[in-house]
Amino acid sequence: MLRTQKVKLYPNQTMKKVLDDLCDYRRYCWNQGLALWNDMYDASVILADKKQRPNERKVRDELVANKADWQYQLSARCLQLAISDLGKAWQNFFDRAQPDWGKPHFKSKKAPRQGFKTDRAKLVNGRLRLDKPLGVKTPWFDIKFKGARNLTGELKVVSIYRENGQYWASLPFEVMVPEKTKTGVKTAVDVNVGHFDYTAGRINTLPGHLQKIYKRIKHYQRQLARKRKVNGKQAIQSKNYAKMRAKLQRDYRRVANVQHDLMQKFTTQLVSNYDQIVIEDLAVKKM
Incomplete structure (x- = not known):
């Protein structure tokens, strides 16, 4: 694999x-x-x-x-x-x-x-x-x-x-990986906004520390929008604007890393503990 x-x-x-x-x-x-x-x-x-x-x-x-x-x-x-x-x-x-x-x-x-x-x-x-x-x-x-x-x-x-x-x-x-041991267990996954439900419980995809990062992102976005509204095109040339935008980009990377970590751990848990996994095929983006 x-x-x-x-x-x-x-x-x-x-x-x-x-x-x-x-x-x-x-x-x-x-x-x-x-x-x-x-x-x-x-x-x-x-x-x-x-x-x-x-x-x-x-x-x-x-x-x-x-x-x-x-x-x-x-x-x-x-x-x-x-x-x-x-x-x-x-x-x-x-x-x-x-x-x-x-x-x-x-x-x-x-x-x-x-x-x-x-x-x-x-x-x-x-x-x-x-x-x-x-x-x-x-x-x-x-x-x-x-x-x-x-x-x-x-x-x-x-x-x-x-x-x-x-x-x-x-x-x-x-790399070569050992063959997975059969568990004989089945599960089903239900995709929801903010969490995943499966037969063994629920996985929260919006933990508390992630909500704090979202609040900072909202604050930085408002600050940048206010600077652009007041100063127009000249706003992006200031050092304070560049610093604020760097902070915003940093928090976006943190959100992406947290979400990626949650998904990797959850999918690894599913593959390790279950032999058959059933997932709905709804087009979530179109809902």
């Missing part, structure tokens, strides 16, 4: 520039591939020729053949994995049962989260080393990280992303 660990990266200024360039390159490859995919599909419809319909291989080969000189200064795996994910996104488009179903869309540079993937990253002396582009003779750097435990197994495709000025990495390891 794949066991993924999320770690925080601490790159120096040089590595930050490298990571930012790779994030931009990933977005560029995705948008170029999506535009080419749409053009190929339109051409196949106009000519009524199914053989000209696009696929992952056709789009990738076309982009590789038309690479510019500056693209050779960046990792080739960025382009390969971006088009691979684009092909999977189109496959999911034909399956309405997929969560967040819809057509692939173009990536925006204004999105708060930017990232890229690589399948050639390595762990060297407790640091993360990325693959070096072919022909580049500049020295390479290893990135410090924290938050990992028991890094054992084969490292697979690593996802690196930037969010709120901080850098994170998801490190998936392929």
Whole structure:
């Protein structure tokens, strides 16, 4: 099975520039591939020729053949994995049962989260080393990280992303796990607002310390809105506004971490204690 660990990266200024360039390159490859995919599909419809319909291989080969000189200064795996994910996104488009179903869309540079993937990253002396582009003779750097435990197994495709000025990495390891012991017990899970009900009791998804963070978030949002209303566009240029926004982003990260921790512990408990789990398939987002 794949066991993924999320770690925080601490790159120096040089590595930050490298990571930012790779994030931009990933977005560029995705948008170029999506535009080419749409053009190929339109051409196949106009000519009524199914053989000209696009696929992952056709789009990738076309982009590789038309690479510019500056693209050779960046990792080739960025382009390969971006088009691979684009092909999977189109496959999911034909399956309405997929969560967040819809057509692939173009990536925006204004999105708060930017990232890229690589399948050639390595762990060297407790640091993360990325693959070096072919022909580049500049020295390479290893990135410090924290938050990992028991890094054992084969490292697979690593996802690196930037969010709120901080850098994170998801490190998936392929590990061998012992076969689960059969318990012969069944359970059912009912999803509600603020809690989960199952046969053994209830899991509160809105604990007291999470409600306190939500109150601080509400306060910071009001403060920022008041500053924007009074000062207009000049408000975002002040240091106090930047400090307030940093506090707001910090609390949003805390909320996400608390909710993720609750979900991971609850799902682990279900899988460990029950052999059969029944969950309703209601579209909660549409209710």
